[in-house]
Amino acid sequence: MPEALINLMGQVAWPLALAVAWLAGELGHRWLALPRISSYGIAGFLLAAGQAGVLPEVRGGAMALLANVAFGLILFELGYRINLAWLRANPWLGLTSVVESVCTFYAVFLVAQALGVPTLPALLLSALAMSTSPAAVLRVVNEARSSGQVTERTLHLSAFNCVLALVVFKAVVGYEMLSSAGGVFEAVWNSLVVVLVSAGLGALFGVAVPGLLRLLGGLARNATVVFALAVLLLTALTDALKFSPLLAALAFGLVARQRRVVLSQVQRNFGALGDLLTVLLFVYVGATLDWRQALAGAELALAVVAVRLLAKTLATTLFAQPSGISWRKGALTGLALTPLSAFAILLLEQTRHLKLDLLEDVAGVMAVALLLEVVGPLLTRWALVWAGETQRKEET
């Protein structure tokens, strides 16, 4: 290939990949009824450096920040949809969340140990497996316009288990710091302080931004833009300070909702801007995966996927009746919680600066992520359809 062509390819690689992914999303949705994000992920994976080689190596840099912003917007929207008062009114829901997360953690840890994964990567893998990808869940819910108990509970449990996963993940990292080279200060800093400051910054935005909106007045229609700008700023800020942009965005959404002074409906998906960034996010996540690592960890991946699904479904089914829904809807909630991907990858990305480079250690995670990237959203979609909570075809 002439050098000029290679240069050109390098420059258009990302826009091209996004266009291809978008097209794949539309066609997959139309012909195979695939959730669009599944196709984006597959397209990203196929075009990545490790596979077709269209995309350059993606780790770090501007694309990572953009992916974080995209994810921040989604987490903000998720946080905004979480009703903490529901936990008080229905304590069974909180119990479901804790049991669901803890069971997943232990089950995955046991399986990972049984398959010979060393303790530290096994702990990190288990922490990551607790979380359900909020991006996947929210996008599938919005795409299917679903509404009902499985939808609501999946969204809420996903937000809760992400927070729990993040806390446990940071705790494990802190523990590792403590037990290896680092001192107590570094350990505490990397776990407790990061979690608290990130959440605190998010909460601060959650109070300040709606306050600002009210101060300016008559800005209800601009709420979407203002919130999007705030998420952008928050993500860049927390990223630069090496805190957690993800937790900050989630806390921002949560607090903005609880302290809502502007009673305006945040536009779902942040409109076209959110749609565009979602394509980027899922292509990015797909592109971080390498088929060789995925293949190497396939056995572990399958085992983790299976026990994770089992643990989550068992917990949600067990507490379905006392928390006010049928066994069936409880089981479907567990099924809908399957997706895992963006969150885990971005979390691992976050720890790169700690020089632990866990992304290499936990090769199995790659495979799990890959598998759940494609299958997860599909399962969520099926769960919502089976629960009868989506728009039915004959009526659209």
Added chain:
Amino acid sequence: MPLAPFKEAEALTMGVELELQLVNPTDFDLSSSASDMLHLLARGRFPGDVKPEMTESMIEVSTDVHTRHEALLAQLRQMRDALVAAGDRLNVGLCGGGTHPFQRWFHQRIFSKPRFKELSGLYGYLAKQFTVFGQHVHIGCGSADEGLYLLHSLNRYLPHFIALSASSPFFQGVDTLFDSARLNSVFAFPLSGRAPFLLKWEDFERGYFAKMEKTGVVNSMKDFYWDIRPKPEYGTIELRVCDTPLTVERAAALACYLQALCRMLLERSEAPPAEDDYLVYNYNRFQACRFGLDGMLVHPKTNESLPLREDILATLRRLEPHAAALESSAALDELYKVAAGEGNHASFLRRQHAEEGGVEGVVDAAVRCFREEVTA
């Protein structure tokens, strides 16, 4: 299917049906939660009856048969408490109000039940646009002919109920400038409006219903969306023009107003109903929908123009002895406050809109009203 014989009920008994909105407490949009709510409510003993309505974002509750205000209100409050408790458990808000201020009708899902599917097939988008919420009041009638007599005698008082119950000023995100925008949605249906002027049940049954049935247009009384319709299997007439009020207290008061009015009409102290009464019927109805308590009525017998508010206050005074006999003076007091001072729920919602600066705040206020027993 021929019409069921008109069951003779105890005169002046009453029952109330309320269609309620299910909303998402986060974005305050309608939430497709009827199946989940019904599932949860079916597990306990519900103090009344609850059933699905046309779309997944509404449910209908109904009381037992009552004769007294106090007992009716007590049951309505129990039902409300049970509904609010279930809603809290499922993160679903409940409220009255004749319309949801900003829902998009095309997003509504038809409840999975053969009759609703059939109606959706026949009426197309009208079925989804019918995501509006009304209060129905049944009044027991001693005989079928008495039922028809009451039904037509009430024509002149119908605007009272529209104006007093009006709680649907907002529709599809904007202020419609109507106090009751809901009734405009009902009017789109081919078999809505007034019942044919027939005073003998036999004429109604053979001369009208049987003929209509032969045309294939109707199968049962359910196919008529009239403002007041006879309900032969209950032995009642059913008033259907009220928006669902924001509180159960207002709902009980409206039912007792109708009960007292029927008691007065049965005394036959007023001139009997005539076909020509209906010349001004749609105009009066429009005035009540559009301007609420500030509307103007044309009296069907004298053709004189009179302010609706004055007419309601005068009627309330005339009903005093009947309310005393029926032990419903408290109910009429509440309506007196509405007509004389604080205004209907439509004006309450407009005030909320001005204060909160958005339609979401309107729903928020409606949800709080329903659960907190505040007199809005």
